[in-house]
Amino acid sequence: MSARDEMLARIRTANAAAGAGPTGRLVPPVEVQHGDVDLFCENVADYRATVVRTRVGEVAGAIGRVVGDLGIGSLLVPAGADPDWTTALGPEVSVLQVDDGTAISHDELGAVGATLTSSSVSVARTGTIILDHSAGQGRRELTLVPDRHICVVAASTVVDDVPDAVARLAALGVEQRPLTWISGPSATSDIELDRVEGVHGPRTLVVIVVDDD
Secondary structure, eight states: OOHHHHHHHHHHHHHHHTTBOTTSOBOOOSSOOBOOHHHHHHHHHHTTOEEEEEETTOHHHHHHHHHHHHTOOEEEEETTSOGGGGTTOOTTSEEEEEOTTOOOOHHHHHTOSEEEEOOSEEETTTTEEEEOOOTTTOOHHHHHSSSEEEEEEEGGGEESSHHHHHHHHHHHTOTTSOOEEEOSSOEEEOTTOOEEESSSSOSEEEEEEEEOO
16 A cells, blocks of 8 residues: 555545545534533633624624724625614714625725624634634635724524534535634734734724624
8 A cells, every 4th residue: 555545544534533424524413512602702802802792683783882982984894794783883984885796905905994794603612703704704805904803793603612613614514615713813923922913814803792682
């Protein structure tokens, strides 16, 4: 057996042990473990993100307060987002609706006050938010270039751990989409260990967690 054949045989064995089908696609368990929303909020805040708790029917008000507190003058909203989310914004806030076919330069994106999106799945134990860039989440550049990202997370989409998140994503059939995993605002450190924010993503992350009624 060649080294290549041996490596592929090991991969097939590992896939089978992990519950993967013949194509390597993970077969989700019957029940994904729902995550502790309080733990999720705690871990998100630990990453220096801002967490806002609200309830169904009060999301627009929460977004309006966040936009006002941050002094945001323009808000980019991807196609498919809930139209009610922007109803509490004042006339001083310009709302830019962007669909997948809208051409927008990086300079224009950089000038946007914030991007407002929904999310797909979030992980309680790691405080991670996952975007699959379906309706309401926009293409990747819309959330990576602007300096602020306001992300709405439904409590019902919070799972316990990363394997649960992968299983949930597999069940949603997102294998052919790019995924963005967000754990707090963009940050890195130089050789002197000085923290630098906003290098490869938003400098400010606000997570609006919508608790179930």
